Amino acid sequence: MLRVSVWRGGAEGTLVAYDVPARASQTVLDVVTYIQRRLDPTLAYRFACRVGMCGSCAMTVNGIARWTCRTHVDRVAKSGALEVKPLANLPVIKDLAVDMTEFFDKWARARGRFVPSADIPDDFIRVPPATPARRAADAGIECIGCGVCYASCDIVAWNKDYLGPAALNRAWTLVNDVRDAGNAERLGAVAGDAGCHACHSHQNCALRCPKEIDPTGAIAGLKRATARAALRGKL
Amino acid sequence: MSARAETWLWLAQRGAAIVLAAAVTVHLATIVYAVHLGLSAAAIIGRIAGNRAWLAFYIAFAIAAAIHGGIGLRTVVRETTPWRGASLELATVLFVVFLALAGTRAALALFA
Numbered sequence: 315m316l317r318v319s320v321w322r323g324g325a326e327g328t329l330v331a332y333d334v335p336a337r338a339s340q341t342v343l344d345v346v347t348y349i350q351r352r353l354d355p356t357l358a359y360r361f362a363c364r365v366g367m368c369g370s371c372a373m374t375v376n377g378i379a380r381w382t383c384r385t386h387v388d389r390v391a392k393s394g395a396l397e398v399k400p401l402a403n404l405p406v407i408k409d410l411a412v413d414m415t416e417f418f419d420k421w422a423r424a425r426g427r428f429v430p431s432a433d434i435p436d437d438f439i440r441v442p443p444a445t446p447a448r449r450a451a452d453a454g455i456e457c458i459g460c461g462v463c464y465a466s467c468d469i470v471a472w473n474k475d476y477l478g479p480a481a482l483n484r485a486w487t488l489v490n491d492v493r494d495a496g497n498a499e500r501l502g503a504v505a506g507d508a509g510c511h512a513c514h515s516h517q518n519c520a521l522r523c524p525k526e527i528d529p530t531g532a533i534a535g536l537k538r539a540t541a542r543a544a545l546r547g548k549l
Numbered sequence: 550m551s552a553r554a555e556t557w558l559w560l561a562q563r564g565a566a567i568v569l570a571a572a573v574t575v576h577l578a579t580i581v582y583a584v585h586l587g588l589s590a591a592a593i594i595g596r597i598a599g600n601r602a603w604l605a606f607y608i609a610f611a612i613a614a615a616i617h618g619g620i621g622l623r624t625v626v627r628e629t630t631p632w633r634g635a636s637l638e639l640a641t642v643l644f645v646v647f648l649a650l651a652g653t654r655a656a657l658a659l660f661a
Contacts, residue, residue, distance in 0.1 A: 472628040506555035507627065537559070544556040 316387065318345055320357065321399040324406045329397065342375050342382035342390070346398060346410065359410035366524065369460030373410050374399040379465040381524050401465035417461050417478070424481040425503045428488060429496025439493050451490035454483045454532050456525050463519035463529055475508040479519035479529030482510055486532035489539055501536075501543050510536035550638065558620050565617035572610040597660055604660035611652020619645035 316336050319329040332349050343361055350357040361371035366384045373382050376390050376397050387396060404412035441448055463479040464470055470478050485504045488494045504510050510533045519529040543549040550558075583593055597603050623641040626632050 469628075502552050505552035507550070509552065509555075511555055511559045512624075540552075540556050541560050541563075544553060544560060549553045549556055 315394075316345065316391065317395050318349065319395075319397045320346070320349060320410070321406075322357070322409055324408060327406070327409075329399075336387070336394070340387045342373070342380070342385045342387060342396065342398065343371050345387060345396065346373075346382060357410070358408040367458065369458035372401055372460045372462050372465070374402060374465065379462040379522055381460060381462070384524060401461055403465050403467065403470045404461065412461075414461060417464055417480070418459070420477045420481040421459075421484055423503060424477045424485040424509070425496055425500035426481055426484040426488065427496075428491070429494055429499075431493070431495035441492055445492075447490040447492060450535065451487045454487045454527050454529070457483055457527055458525065460524065462522050462524060463527075466518040466522040468516050468518065469512050469514060473508070473512055476512050477504065477509050479513075479533065482513075482536055483527060483529040483532040486535050489536065498548065501540050502549055504536050505540040505544075505549060510540060513537075558623075562617055562620040565613040565620075568609060568613035569617055572606070572613060575606070576610065594659065600660055604656055607656035607660065608653050611656060612649045615645045615648035615652060618648060 316334045318332045318334050320332060321327055322330045332353050334345050334348050334353075337344070343364065346357070346359050347361075350359065359371075359373070361383060362368040364371075364383045366381055369381070371382045372379060374380075374397075375382060375385055376395075378390075379401055380390075382398070390396070398410060400406045400410050400412045404414065404417060407413050443449075443452070457480055459480060461480070463483075467476075467479055469476045482504055485500055488500060489497055506512075513530065513533045515530050515534070517530045520527070520531070523529065540549060588596075619641050622644065623637060626637060
């Protein structure tokens with residue numbers, strides 16, 4: 315039997331203990347689902363794909379932000395005790411579900427949208443995969459927006475305006491996209507105290523990212539790119 | 550403060566850090582050298598007084614430390630307190646100027 319403590323309530327709330335039967339190859343998401351289906355149907359949580367593709371089931375498991383669907387209980391609950399809380403650094407809606415609005419609004423503020431150039435080329439633009447810029451873009455392109463890095467980031471906790479690792483990583487992939495025409499505005503949007511220059515390179519984002527992306531490296535790239543733009547008078 | 554200004558502050562702090570990396574190394578090496586020779590304070594002052602090169606080195610060291618520390622302190626204040634805006638920028642400038650002047654004054658007293 316697993317002793318599971320689950321956050322109940324909103325910003326103000328409390329941990330409630332449940333006993334859940336231990337099973338082989340059980341994930342934390344299995345445990346949360348068991349509680350909601352068998353013990354307390356009022357438990358609110360979020361999930362969709364169950365196989366690590368959608369990025370919607372991230373929660374704080376024994377103090378660390380994780381995808382619950384890809385976290386086996388026996389790997390994180392050595393003593394049989396499990397504590398499941400909502401993601402940190404985001405407002406709690408209810409129980410284990412957080413409001414991701416500010417997280418995705420910050421992607422927009424970081425100009426995380428592809429900007430096509432005004433002149434439409436006659437043919438497809440060929441982007442050789444081996445070029446340094448494309449490799450840098452590819453390194454960060456697999457982000458699925460789960461919010462694990464954002465919840466693990468100390469700077470987000472200290473500075474509510476900070477864009478966060480995921481949004482800045484997204485901006486860095488577009489800075490390295492040779493087809494994109496929005497970099498003049500984008501570099502201005504990601505520079506400064508709410509942007510890449512606030513990062514202290516603690517690397518919690520890179521450590522916790524389930525996709526093993528390195529947002530700290532992406533942010534360091536933005537620091538270089540914005541510094542170069544400033545030196546050329548183009549920021 | 551604008552993104553451009555913040556970027557320049559970041560560049561200034563990194564530039565000062567490069568100066569500090571070299572200056573601290575030289576500073577520590579000379580301390581170790583002086584201690585190994587068993588020099589007294591009077592003997593050290595006797596050797597360095599009037600040396601323009603050391604004076605320039607320590608004035609540059611003091612100014613770099615003032616810039617690096619001042620910008621860093623501003624960041625710490627912004628991360629740990631709600632203090633923002635023009636009053637903080639003014640306080641930062643005053644702090645940097647005070648540190649640079651105090652360091653320059655000390656260097657002048659020793660080397661000039």
